[in-house]
Amino acid sequence: MENQTVLTAFLMTLFAGLSTGIGSLISLLAKRTNTNFLSLSLGLSAGVMIYVSFMELMPKSLDSLIGVFGQRVGTLYLMLGFFGGIALIALIDFLVPKSQNPHEIHGVEEMKTNYRLKQTGVITAITIAIHNFPEGIATFMSAMNSVEVAIPITVAIAIHNIPEGIAVAVPIYHSTGNRKKAFWLSFASGLAEPLGALIAFFFLLPFWNPVLDAFILSAISGIMVFISLDELLPSAEKYGKHHLSIIGLVIGMAIMALSLYLFI
Numbered sequence: 001m002e003n004q005t006v007l008t009a010f011l012m013t014l015f016a017g018l019s020t021g022i023g024s025l026i027s028l029l030a031k032r033t034n035t036n037f038l039s040l041s042l043g044l045s046a047g048v049m050i051y052v053s054f055m056e057l058m059p060k061s062l063d064s065l066i067g068v069f070g071q072r073v074g075t076l077y078l079m080l081g082f083f084g085g086i087a088l089i090a091l092i093d094f095l096v097p098k099s100q101n102p103h104e105i106h107g108v109e110e111m112k113t114n115y116r117l118k119q120t121g122v123i124t125a126i127t128i129a130i131h132n133f134p135e136g137i138a139t140f141m142s143a144m145n146s147v148e149v150a151i152p153i154t155v156a157i158a159i160h161n162i163p164e165g166i167a168v169a170v171p172i173y174h175s176t177g178n179r180k181k182a183f184w185l186s187f188a189s190g191l192a193e194p195l196g197a198l199i200a201f202f203f204l205l206p207f208w209n210p211v212l213d214a215f216i217l218s219a220i221s222g223i224m225v226f227i228s229l230d231e232l233l234p235s236a237e238k239y240g241k242h243h244l245s246i247i248g249l250v251i252g253m254a255i256m257a258l259s260l261y262l263f264i
Helices: 003-018 020-029 035-069 071-095 108-112 121-145 147-176 179-189 192-203 210-238 242-262
Strands: none
Touching: 003 020, 003 121, 003 147, 003 192, 020 147, 020 179, 035 071, 035 147, 035 210, 035 242, 071 121, 071 210, 121 147, 121 192, 121 210, 147 179, 147 210, 147 242, 210 242
8 A cells, every 4th residue: 555545544534533623612612503504414424425335335345346256255245244334333332321422412502501421521532432433444444445435435424523523522511611621522532533544554454455445345335324324314303404414415415426427
């Protein structure tokens, strides 16, 4: 792998992760949550992830696997990779307590309510890192395959991390009463994304070959589809803007389709 490609993949993953800082700033500075913006953006992120998973990553993975193993075995490995990716992030999601799950919806209005926090901000940040590192793997490995495809994926994950930043900053602020601490811990929680990139770099790249590349692409597809269906769209629904989230979904798919078309 070229050093420039690796550096670009790391920078894209870092950008996606640290966008939690945008959410924390919103929670600390805004008086009310802009539910229209969040519903639309969450839907857009889901549209990008779903479209690129089924229209780019999985077909590319399938072609490579069939080329090595044949139609039947190659398709089986694609299925194993896809559902393996879903199983990985679903297991992590299951192990994270609901009260500490960063994808549970919070509004900035909660900054003034008696929000109960059972654990300290540091423990919460560690929990978030464990929960979110597969997203870092997905972003990094996507960028290693194709920067053009990874750009909209990176933007989609970055947008998805904005309400996550709100979800982190709100309980930390209320448990400490310190706005600066809430911001920095929320901002730092985004380091879970580049942590996933580091894990991919040290444990996947040394064994890189076309078969592993194809299998990882299928797993990334599973991860992104799960994130979209389990987190992004339900979160948009919880903000109470169903039609805006669907409009965002279609716009996200259109953006991804246009992006792929331009790079044919």
